[in-house]
Amino acid sequence: MPKTTKRQKTLLTIREANRTPLTAEDAIKLLKEKHTVKFDETVEIHFRLGVNPKMNDQQIRSTVNLPGGTGKEVRVAVVAKGEKVAEAQAAGADIVGSEDLVAKIGEGFLEFDKLVATPDTMAMLSKMGKLLGPKGLMPNPKDGTVTFDVGKTIKELKAGKVSFRTEKDGGLVQMAIGKLSFQDDRLLKNLAAVVDQINKVKPTSVKGTYMKAVFLSSTMGPGLKLDVNKLQELHKYLAV
Numbered sequence: 533m534p535k536t537t538k539r540q541k542t543l544l545t546i547r548e549a550n551r552t553p554l555t556a557e558d559a560i561k562l563l564k565e566k567h568t569v570k571f572d573e574t575v576e577i578h579f580r581l582g583v584n585p586k587m588n589d590q591q592i593r594s595t596v597n598l599p600g601g602t603g604k605e606v607r608v609a610v611v612a613k614g615e616k617v618a619e620a621q622a623a624g625a626d627i628v629g630s631e632d633l634v635a636k637i638g639e640g641f642l643e644f645d646k647l648v649a650t651p652d653t654m655a656m657l658s659k660m661g662k663l664l665g666p667k668g669l670m671p672n673p674k675d676g677t678v679t680f681d682v683g684k685t686i687k688e689l690k691a692g693k694v695s696f697r698t699e700k701d702g703g704l705v706q707m708a709i710g711k712l713s714f715q716d717d718r719l720l721k722n723l724a725a726v727v728d729q730i731n732k733v734k735p736t737s738v739k740g741t742y743m744k745a746v747f748l749s750s751t752m753g754p755g756l757k758l759d760v761n762k763l764q765e766l767h768k769y770l771a772v
Contacts, residue, residue, distance in 0.1 A: 553759035556723055556766060559748045560716050566753055572603075573712040573751040575719060577726055580745040581703035582738060589737050591698060592705065593674050596729040598692035599770070600718035603711035606690050609633065609644035611653045611671075616682050620648070623683035624690060631656060642667065646689050648677045668695075692722075703744070705730065712750050717769065723748075724766035 554562070560575075567573065583590040609627040610620040611634060620628045627633065627644055634656045647664065649657055649671040657664075657671065664670040671677040675695040679685050696707045709722040734742050746763065749755040 553757045555759055555762050556720060556748065557716065559756040559758055560719055562756060563748070563750045563753050564712060567712055567750070569752050571751075573753060574603075574708045575710050575712055575714075576706060576708050576749050576751075577723060578704065578706040578747040578749065578755070579730060579743060581698065581705060581730075582741045582744050583698060583703040583735060585698045585700055585703065587737070590735045592733050592735070593672075593695070593697040594729060594733045595675055595693055595695045596726055597688060598694060598709060598722040599725055600710055600714060600722045601692040602694065602708060603714060604645075604708075606646060607644045608646045608648060608686050608689050610682055610686065611647070611649040611657060612682060613650060613652055616650050616680065620682045620686060623686040625682075625686050634660070637663070642669065644669075646677065647671050648679070648682055648685050648689070650680050650682065651678055654678060696726075712753075720766060721769045724769040727763050727766055728770065 563573075563575065581592070583592060585591050607626045608624075609629075610617075610625045611630060612620055612628065613630050617628055617630065625648075629636070630653065634653075637660055642663075647669050654671070661670055673679075676685055676688075676693075677695075694707055696705050698705050707726065709726060710719050714722075730743070743760050743763070746758040746760055747755045748758055
């Protein structure tokens with residue numbers, strides 16, 4: 533039987549001491565109090581939703597603009613043609629190309645976090661599905677990454693636009709909402725935007741409880757259960 537590490541024991545103790553669901557404000561404070569590692573941890577939110585992803589009308593896939601940003605420099609690559617190449621470069625894309633970039637990706641080049649493509653280049657990228665799909669890098673109209681409006685899209689991605697979807701084996705949605713070094717209000721504003729968008733994309737066919745459980749965690753910290761009933765109160769942070 534594997535030996536329980538000191539860190540695992542500490543995390544278990546924290547979880548046991550906080551079985552009662554917390555407000556988002558208290559959970560963030562606790563994660564910061566228990567921060568012991570030397571690097572800036574990522575804060576993540578995990579939703580267990582009452583959806584069945586095996587049903588087409590209950591598959592959730594959307595995007596949300598995090599008003600406080602992600603705390604991460606997002607490298608954006610763009611596959612485009614003609615004048616859209618110059619537009620992408622002017623908007624701050626890190627890598628821009630056409631057939632040459634597609635060929636480079638086919639050879640294994642994946643040094644980017646987001647890939648944007650204009651609709652007229654998707655035929656070239658279609659053969660890259662097996663390479664890009666599993667890594668979440670394949671451009672998709674539902675994510676807004678297949679578009680002729682490349683300038684706007686690049687700026688949104690660099691400012692904090694993130695995509696999310698339910699996992700195939702259950703109603704789990706999870707995403708990063710910033711860094712533990714962020715001011716509390718900055719994290720709360722990002723969390724409020726995520727909760728608001730999760731509510732907006734609720735499938736009409738869902739019956740019963742939609743938001744079953746929500747947990748907040750950091751990279752090396754504990755997973756803290758949030759009071760679902762209190763989450764709707766976070767909307768006040770979006771009005772600031």
